[in-house]
Amino acid sequence: MRTTETHEAGLIARVLAGEKELFHELIRPYERMVYLTLFSIVKNEAEAEDGAQQTVISAYRHLASFRGDAKFSTWLTTIAINEGRKRLRKAKGAAEESLEEQAASHEGDFTPAPLTDWREIPLEALERKELREALRVAVAELPGIYRQVFALRDLEELSVEETAQALGINPGAVKVRLHRARIMLQKRLVPFLKTTAPARRGFFRRAP
Amino acid sequence: MKLNCKHVWEHISEYIDDTVDAKLREDIERHLEHCEICSAILDSTRNILVLTADDRTFELPVGYSERLHERLAKEMENSEKDSTKE
Numbered sequence: 467m468r469t470t471e472t473h474e475a476g477l478i479a480r481v482l483a484g485e486k487e488l489f490h491e492l493i494r495p496y497e498r499m500v501y502l503t504l505f506s507i508v509k510n511e512a513e514a515e516d517g518a519q520q521t522v523i524s525a526y527r528h529l530a531s532f533r534g535d536a537k538f539s540t541w542l543t544t545i546a547i548n549e550g551r552k553r554l555r556k557a558k559g560a561a562e563e564s565l566e567e568q569a570a571s572h573e574g575d576f577t578p579a580p581l582t583d584w585r586e587i588p589l590e591a592l593e594r595k596e597l598r599e600a601l602r603v604a605v606a607e608l609p610g611i612y613r614q615v616f617a618l619r620d621l622e623e624l625s626v627e628e629t630a631q632a633l634g635i636n637p638g639a640v641k642v643r644l645h646r647a648r649i650m651l652q653k654r655l656v657p658f659l660k661t662t663a664p665a666r667r668g669f670f671r672r673a674p
Numbered sequence: 675m676k677l678n679c680k681h682v683w684e685h686i687s688e689y690i691d692d693t694v695d696a697k698l699r700e701d702i703e704r705h706l707e708h709c710e711i712c713s714a715i716l717d718s719t720r721n722i723l724v725l726t727a728d729d730r731t732f733e734l735p736v737g738y739s740e741r742l743h744e745r746l747a748k749e750m751e752n753s754e755k756d757s758t759k760e
Contacts, residue, residue, distance in 0.1 A: 486750055490743055497742060501734055511735055518738075519745045526749060578683050578715045598731045601722065605732075620726045626691075645687035652719045659718055 474538050482530055489526050496539055497522075499622045500546050506617035507550030508557070509606055517553055521546045536631060543618065543632040576646045579656040597658060604654040608647055615640055616647035677705045682712045690720060 477492045493500075500521050505514035524545050532541050605613060618629040619640070626644075630637045682705050688694045689702055706713050725731055 489750070490746065493746075497739055498729075498734060501738060502732055505732075515735055515738055515741070519742055522742060522746055523749045526746065527753070577680070578686065578719065580711045580715065598725065598728075601725055601731055605726075616726075620723050621732060623727065626693075641688065641693075648687050648690075648719055648722070649683075651722050652715065655722055656718060659721075 471537065475534060478529060478532065478534075478538070486526075489529070492538075493522055493525065493542070496542055499539065500542060502617060502621055503543055503546040504550045504553075506605075506613050506621070507547065507610070508553050513553060513557075514550075517549045518546070521549045524549065537628065540624070540628045540632055543622070543624065543628075547614070547632055576649045578649050579653040597655075600655060600658045601651070604651050607654075608650060612643050612647035612650065615643040616651075619644050620648075677701050679705075679709060679712055682706070682709070683715065686716060686719060689716070690723065 474492065477488050481489045481492065497518075501514055501518045504517040504521065505511070508514050508517060521542070525542055528545075532538065536544075605616065608616060614633060615629060618624045618632060619626070624632065626637050626640050630640045633640070682689075682702055685694055685698065685702060689699065692699075694702065706716065
C-alpha cells in the first residue's frame with residue numbers, strides 16, 4: 467500500500483539520519499514474515515529464530531544500501547532467504563541440497579486427489595488443531611523449491627512478482643511451483659479432510 | 675470450449691489467484707457447475723490456503739519478538755561504541 471511505503475520511507479530516512487531506535491518500529495510489521503521465511507528454508511525453530519535475528523541485524527547494518535526500487539518487505543525477505551540458504555549449506559553440504567532440488571524438479575504427478583464422498587469442509591473442521599498440525603507437517607515435507615514459493619505466496623502473501631524477485635527466479639517458475647505445491651498439499655490433506663467432514667444432507671447429492 | 679477435469683486441474687491455482695483470462699474463467703465455471711469432483715478439489719485447495727494464512731497454523735516461538743528486539747538493541751549499542759572509538 468502506498469501509505470505504508472511512504473511511512474516506511476520516512477522511517478528509513480530518519481533511522482539513517484541518526485534516530486536509529488526507529489528501526490525497531492520499522493521491522494515490527496515484518497517479524498513474523500522474517501521468521502517464517504527462515505523456517506521455510508531451515509525447518510528448525512531454533513535455527514530459524516537465530517537466522518531471523520541475524521537477518522534483522524544485517525538489514526540494520528545495510529539499511530543505507532536499501533534503494534527503494536523494491537519494497538522494503540521484499541528487500542528484507544531477500545536478506546532472510548540468503549541467510550536461510552547460508553545456514554542450510556552449512557548444515558547439509560551443498561551437494562545434498564542440489565540433489566534435493568534435482569529430485570524435486572523431476573518428481574512427476576501433480577494431479578489433485580479427488581474427493582468422492584465429500585462436499586465442502588465445514589468451518590468447524592478448519593478449527594481443528596489436528597488439521598493445522600497435518601498442514602504444518604505437509605508443508606515441512608514439501609521439497610524445498612516448492613516450500614519456499616508456497617511460504618512466500620500463501621503464508622506471507624507476497625505477490626508473484628515479489629516472490630520471483632526475492633527468490634531470483636522468473637514469475638512463470640513461481641506460478642508453476644506454487645501450483646504444484648498447492649496440489650501436493652491438497653493431495654496430502656485429502657485423507658485427513660475426508661475423516662473430518664461429515665456427509666452433508668441432500669446438498670448436491672448424487673445417487674450411488 | 676468444453677473443458678475436461680484435467681484441464682480444470684491444470685488451471686486450478688491460477689483460477690484461485692484470479693489470473694486466468696475471462697474466457698477460461700467462464701469455461702471453468704461452467705465445468706464446476708456440473709462437476710462435483712472438481713468443485714470438491716477447488717474447495718479443499720481453497721480451504722488449505724485459508725488455513726495456511728491463519729496465524730494460528732504457523733505460530734512463532736514464545737518470546738520470539740522480545741528476544742529479537744533485545745538482540746537488535748544490543749547490536750545498536752555495540753555499533754555505537756564502535757563508531758565512537760574511531
